[in-house]
Amino acid sequence: MTATPTAAGPAAPPARAVLSRDELHGSLSDPLLDQMTFLNEVTLRYPDAVSFAPGRPYEGLFDPDDVPAAFAAYLAHLGDTLGLGPEAVRERIFQYGRTKGFINDLIAGQLRRDEGISVDPEAIVVTAGAQEAMLLVLRALCAGPDDVLLVASPCYVGITGAARLLDIAVVPVPEAPGGGLDPEALAQAVRDQRAAGRRPRACYLVPDFANPSGASLSVPARRRLLDVAAETGLLLIEDDPYGFFALDGRARPTLKALDTGGRVIHIGSYAKTCFPGARIGYVIADQAVAGPAGAGLLADELAKLKSMTTVNTSALGQAVVGGMLLRCDLSLRAANQAVAAFYADNLRTVLAELAGAFPPDRKHAHGVSWNLPEGGFFVVVGVPFTADEQAMERCAREHGVLWTPMAGFYPAGGGQRLLRLSCSYLTTNQIRVGIERLAAFIAAERGRETAAPS
Structure with a gap:
């Protein structure tokens, strides 16, 4: 039914809704x-x-022809190596796909070759960039108003912004004069927070050439940091976007590679090394989670959260990055x-x-x-x-x-x-x-x- 104009003219349109910023x-x-x-x-x-x-990669380092070549390499891998038929390949590429991702085995192989990290592919969640990985990890770890996140200060705004969105309190821990997070200052911060009735859940840091400070942790400081984490019962959230880019070309061991006690949740991204526009990141969450239904992996819990946010990570993005890993024989360090x-x-x-x-x-x-x-x-x-x-x-x-x-x-x-x-x-x-x-x-x-x- 259409409105009939009256003698006084058409009815005035309803007022547009106005939202109060104070209520957002x-x-x-x-x-x-x-x-x-x-x-x-x-x-x-x-x-x-x-x-x-x-802080984005230089575009002149990318060749558009690499994208279809990598995609073709991944399709060939599905058929020739994994033995998938046309229907299964079609489903892998066109459908939503597994929440945890489907290039987990290739990521695990690359981490083993480049970083000496041995991890079950099931302990990896492929994410929509490292930023999603941060959100998932923080949401899973911080359960109540007394939970706090410790961060190296100065700190990448992506993690502090994610904590702000989730209403998680952030406690800064200063970098040492020589560079990188001060392990002793971290130990003191944990003690101070617990004395104040709060529960420090994890500490976020970038051990190599951090954004924004450029600082790096020495290997002895990394080992001491792991000791502090074990002594205080703290988890470390390691973000590693810049580890390949040392002036001297030497590989430094990641915290995850040195971790023997399951204290490190490792976040990585292929934005700086492969294809920033694909938005492919990952998180290694191999910590055991015990509950009434039995034990599982923290990665499984993160996948539950992801299923209610992005559902899954782009199949096309995963396929292209997977193909890039295959084309360099799973060694990005050599390829880069x-x-x-x-x-x-x-x-x-x-x-x-x-x-x-x-x-x-x-x-x-x-x-x-x-x-x-x-x-x-x-x-x-x-x-x-x-x-x-x-x-x-x-x-x-x-x-x-x-x-x-x-x-x-x-x-x-x-x-x-x-x-x-x-x-x-x-x-x-x-x-x-x-x-x-x-x-x-x-x-x-x-x-x-x-x-x-x-």
Whole structure:
């Protein structure tokens, strides 16, 4: 039935619903989420600026022809190696698929070859990127309001953001002066939280070339960290996106490879090494879970959660990444040698250009400092002014260069005079131009600070 206009004219449309922000989840008003939105928008507003902001892989390292070739390799594997017929292949590729994933055996083989990690494929859950793995792990581990997550500080905003979405309290643990999470500070944080009536469930860290600090844990510190975890009954959530990208080319043992007590939940991703757009990550959750129905794996519990979120991980994405693993005989470390050399050259260029722009006398006079990462994508620069969003936008507008403020990476505050440079998404020539522009901006900001009335 259609409405009949009256003599007074058509009826006014109903008022549109207006939602109160106060009635939405508190995370939507969190400055952390606003900061990430701002960074995305400011990059679009200044497309010609040299951007040290994104920690994404360099697109020139990818060949579109590799995608169909990898897909074909996986299809051949299904038929020739696994002996699947056309109907089974069709189902594997086109249907939703198993919640845990279907390239688990290939991931297990790659981890065995590259990292010396021996794990049952059933202890692996293939996820929609490492970010989903973080959400699943946090949701499974943290059961009540007194549960807290410890994090290395400064910390990747993906994990603190996930904790905020899940209303999980985050407790920062400082990095040691030499770099990486301080094991003794972690032990003290566990004691302090328990004394306060809270239950520390796990500690999140990136042992190799962490985002944002670039810091790495020494092997003795890794072993001590595992001892602390065993002594305190804590789990360690290890995130390992950058382990292949050491300046010296040497492989460092992951915490999971050193773990003999089942204390490490290991998160990995193929975004930096294979295909970022496929959004394929994984989590090794081989811890036993006991209950009335018997014992199982933590991976099985994570799969239950995944079945109510993303249901399963893209079959096409898994097939392409699986094919890429097959084509390199399950050794990404060998296959990524040229990629690792590219990123190492970029990192050396950033450090060399900073040293050239700020020789010792000028470095001291300008109040500038920077760390010396042993690999990865990131360098942290200390500056003599507040490196906030307003300063970054001035830098983009007036000097044509972008970077990331560090303050958002400190859960308890701090980092106001620090900025992060990512060297992964640029050529060496862009890096040289960008550091020259950054140096000019730092000099200009120092002048502004000096000229400001006291």
